[in-house]
Amino acid sequence: MSFFKVENLGIRFGGVVAVDKVGFEVRRGECYTIIGPNGAGKTTIFNLIGLLYPATSGKITFEQKEINSFSPHQVADLGIARTFQNIELFEHATVLQNLLIGRHRHRKTALWQELLFTPSVRAAELAQREAVEKVIDFLELAKVRDNLVAGLPYGLRKVVELGRALATEPKLLLLDEPSSGLNPEETDDMAFWIEDIKRHLGVTVLMVEHDMNLVSRVSDRVLALNLGSVIAEGTPAEVQAHPAVIEAYLGKAA
């Protein structure tokens, strides 16, 4: 019984084959990392999983459901959440509002109730708020809770984006380069959080990451990609030592 599985995934943009016959399986509860040089097609795989682009070929299954024909919001409804490499927050809203939007898939009230703000809406709002406050506590965002995202420094925005994904209470969390642009201290926090998300929140993590320290620290298994194709898979140490991976990063030894 597979939790999340990708088979024979492929997409071309014009002449560029960005992802070619990629297949892998993520087990429930693990942290699975995709590495690869720039332009290897890692972000594209995430976009294909989120169904932002239609794949040219391949099959994506999540908890025995084939999701290829879904639309992005349906994927989110299944419990797959993601962050973006280049941060896609709701800029003109506060941190709190951003996280509350993350609760969207847990809404229970109808439009007419909201227009009247009935007691059931009030109760639901308070419940959502409590759920969001747990995330705020977890990620230590209390100080910036009421700040507009547009004014926050880069490192914090990354944390807010992680928080927003967590607020959806995902089963599978996709993180696109969680440490890029962070200083060593922030990276350390991030590693700590990812470990906690996996262990204590029981969320399966699928991650794209360049920082090999972070990768070795948090991942159970690693997939290496180059020019859209899989070149190695295994434990972090195995993949790092794999000749094809070394070649992809450093070029062929003379």
Added chain:
Amino acid sequence: MRFIFKTDYAQDIRLAKHGGHLFWYGLLGAILLAAPWWASEYVMSQLHFICIYSIVGFGLMILTGFTGQVSLGHAAFLAVGAYTEALMQAAGVPFAVSISCAAIFSAAAGIIIGLPALRLKGIYLAIATLAFGVVVEEIITRWTKLTGGNEGKHLKPVEILGWKLDSDAEFYYLCLALTVLCCLACVNLLRSPTGRAFVAIRDSEISASCLGVNLAKYKTMAFAISAALTGVGGALYAHKLAFISPEQFTLFQSIELLTIVILGGIGFLHGAVLGAAFIIVLPQLISIAKGWLPEGMAPSGLQAVVFGLILILFIIFEPLGLYGRWLKVRTYFELFPFYRKGMFRRQKSYMKSERLR
């Protein structure tokens, strides 16, 4: 400077956040309720229009200010509301029913224009809604059997359960009550999941959809709600004028409506009211100014020119509108002398995922 100590999550969803709110809104309410005693006939008439335009402003604010969808065709929804009211009143339908139908028919029109709008953004959406507005204007001009064409339609004063609201004061209270109701509905919507989904769509469609927001559904909903409010405004507008004809629902009307939200401040409900008040008062200021200008220097199109100019100046220099300006002034005094110059400047973000656009 005011510090609000929060001890309870309910505090953040309460309408009046602190005593000051209660006081000022209470005062405003009292002044407005007493208007028939202090306002001249002329001012009363202006207040009617401000209420009506505020309702329409709320509608457009939901769509443009909160969902980020531009509309240059809102006069069409105003027309649907106005003609529904006129025809139903003529047919003897009670006011409560006819104004509800005005909202419902407008909402239906909103859904119809919302559907193609799902694929369009920015300037293309503006053009599509503009075309829609022109089409509706054309329909009401040509469909003379129903609308009377250019001869227009006359309306009698509103009658609720046999009570004729034929004085200025009575009609004013009706307008005021509906404005407050519509405002409350908007406020409620915006502090609920649907309102947040709208804001999400405005700020990043990609993120919104990855968080489970059904873009098609919520955009259509925004159009429908916006049109419904505009329809209510249209029904009152028809009663206010007592006579409607296609001339009142032209492109210029649509632009004027858009001016309300841009002047008032995109993304603030307060802005809708401020904007409405401004565009009602502006023509008076212009006509006063005309008196000062030398003969021949006051062309008849002056109003349109001034409107256009103000619109452009606001978009360039005060994108947050009158309400944004007020916020800045208030913050200045609250923080005095600690106000920093760049405080309201928003960090530019060059980091968006361009490839996903």
